[in-house]
Amino acid sequence: MSTHLILLAAGEGTRMQSERPKVLHEIAAAPLFAHALASAEDLDGQRVIVVGHGGDKVRAAALALDENIQVVEQTEQLGTGHAVAMAAPVLADASGDTVILYGDTPFIQPDTLCKMQTARDAGADVVFLGFEAADPARYGRMVTDGTVLLKIVEWKDADDATRAISLCNSGVVLAGTKTLLRLVEALGNDNAAGEYYLTDVAALAQSEGLRVEVVTCDEAETLGVNSRADLAFAERVFQSRARAAALATGVTLQAPETVYFSKDTVIGRDAEIEPNVVFGPGVTIESGARIRAFSHLEGCHVGARAVVGPYARLRPGAELSNDTRVGNFVEIKNTQVGEGAKVNHLSYIGDASVGAKTNIGAGTITCNYDGVFKHRTEIGERVFIGSNTMLVAPVSVGHEAMTATGTVVTRDIPEGDMAVGRARQENKPGLARKLFSKLRAAKAAKSGE
Numbered sequence: 332m333s334t335h336l337i338l339l340a341a342g343e344g345t346r347m348q349s350e351r352p353k354v355l356h357e358i359a360a361a362p363l364f365a366h367a368l369a370s371a372e373d374l375d376g377q378r379v380i381v382v383g384h385g386g387d388k389v390r391a392a393a394l395a396l397d398e399n400i401q402v403v404e405q406t407e408q409l410g411t412g413h414a415v416a417m418a419a420p421v422l423a424d425a426s427g428d429t430v431i432l433y434g435d436t437p438f439i440q441p442d443t444l445c446k447m448q449t450a451r452d453a454g455a456d457v458v459f460l461g462f463e464a465a466d467p468a469r470y471g472r473m474v475t476d477g478t479v480l481l482k483i484v485e486w487k488d489a490d491d492a493t494r495a496i497s498l499c500n501s502g503v504v505l506a507g508t509k510t511l512l513r514l515v516e517a518l519g520n521d522n523a524a525g526e527y528y529l530t531d532v533a534a535l536a537q538s539e540g541l542r543v544e545v546v547t548c549d550e551a552e553t554l555g556v557n558s559r560a561d562l563a564f565a566e567r568v569f570q571s572r573a574r575a576a577a578l579a580t581g582v583t584l585q586a587p588e589t590v591y592f593s594k595d596t597v598i599g600r601d602a603e604i605e606p607n608v609v610f611g612p613g614v615t616i617e618s619g620a621r622i623r624a625f626s627h628l629e630g631c632h633v634g635a636r637a638v639v640g641p642y643a644r645l646r647p648g649a650e651l652s653n654d655t656r657v658g659n660f661v662e663i664k665n666t667q668v669g670e671g672a673k674v675n676h677l678s679y680i681g682d683a684s685v686g687a688k689t690n691i692g693a694g695t696i697t698c699n700y701d702g703v704f705k706h707r708t709e710i711g712e713r714v715f716i717g718s719n720t721m722l723v724a725p726v727s728v729g730h731e732a733m734t735a736t737g738t739v740v741t742r743d744i745p746e747g748d749m750a751v752g753r754a755r756q757e758n759k760p761g762l763a764r765k766l767f768s769k770l771r772a773a774k775a776a777k778s779g780e
């Protein structure tokens with residue numbers, strides 16, 4: 332039987348003080364809602380996201396991430412129960428179970444959803460996820476009898492005795508799809524907020540004699556993002572987990588607290604990451620590669636045993652094969668660098684291919700942009716590009732060719748040829764000495780004035 336997902340993401344997020352819808356704010360270079368979707372990645376049913384504030388932007392981002400996601404709109408935010416009811420038409424014919432998650436709650440673990448499923452499989456009709464809160468603040472309070480959940484009382488509606496309960500509602504719910512949709516249709520809004528509370532499903536189900544249970548998780552999982560401070564905190568939490576996970580899988584981090592990961596960063600065993608390295612989205616590092624200090628990488632692939640940096644920048648489309656070297660102050664974009672090739676110093680290589688075993692000299696630049704169009708530079712294998720070569724694209728350099736230092740390459744270089752494109756040097760005998768004495772005399776005359 333399938334388990335479906337309803338992701339609630341219609342809220343305004345006023346406290347973010349932002350033009351951007353809350354769930355599009357990012358941690359680890361991925362929007363909040365993408366983290367929530369990842370919590371549910373093991374579910375095999377339909378995925379429905381409920382959008383409201385900034386709906387068009389959230390819809391576009393959700394579809395870009397998952398083309399099969401169903402987007403439904405909640406035009407007025409009348410409460411969490413009302414939001415779930417908006418998804419009813421999409422799941423009207425669905426059987427199986429449904430999980431509800433919040434788009435602004437990024438750290439619910441797939442294992443926790445499994446635990447809820449286990450409770451459900453053992454006979455519970457509705458399962459709510461709770462947690463023991465260090466500071467229960469304004470969370471909904473769970474009134475229980477053992478693992479049986481009698482009701483959830485929202486803080487606004489709770490008396491002092493209920494507010495003293497520290498078991499709080501996370502917002503995550505699992506139930507049979509048909510039961511859940513029937514119950515949310517029946518919710519009223521006679522409460523302190525005048526909202527349709529999803530939490531009232533607990534008492535409603537109880538009154539029908541259904542089995543309602545609570546499963547608990549660690550409070551760290553239920554962390555929701557409501558402000559920029561929460562966002563910064565969530566980023567810290569994510570990063571420290573990502574560092575621990577990298578270490579646990581055999582990656583060396585010399586100074587873990589200075590390395591920043593994206594949600595999708597993949598690093599192979601025995602890779603070594605020196606201090607102050609930033610991984611933007613879309614990076615894969617193969618085993619045994621070394622990323623030296625102060626390098627910035629995004630959208631790139633680094634082959635086994637490659638060495639990158641210090642101070643290197645790999646931009647989207649940089650594909651470094653095994654055993655390559657990219658040195659200090661080198662920027663590489665949309666370029667395939669063949670096995671064993673080296674770009675060691677002060678270069679920009681963009682929209683290019685560099686063949687195996689080729690050496691790119693210091694200060695080489697692919698002049699790829701003419702102000703309107705981008706052009707490619709193709710460099711063959713075992714080529715030697717002399718220092719300070721300008722490769723004016725589109726241009727190609729054949730296998731085992733060479734360029735002389737300072738050459739401006741504007742024509743293709745055939746295989747095995749050497750290109751020399753610079754003014755011929757002339758030496759003027761004794762002229763330097765003459766000039767020096769003239770200049771020094773001028774300086775002496777000036778200071779004697």
Ligand code: UD1
Nearest residue numbers: 339340341342408409410411414433434470471500501528
């Ligand atoms: C909710 C719970 C509370 C729980 C807390 C945990 C209810 C009534 N209360 O309270 O018991 O302790 O979460 O964080 O459910 N949303 C919509 N449409 C709406 C309203 C909300 O999509 O009309 C979405 C929001 O975008 C958000 C989520 O639902 O992702 C939760 O809404 P929020 O307003 O934060 O609920 P709380 O008051 O925090």
Ligand code: MG
Nearest residue numbers: 435555556557
């Ligand atoms: Mg909230």
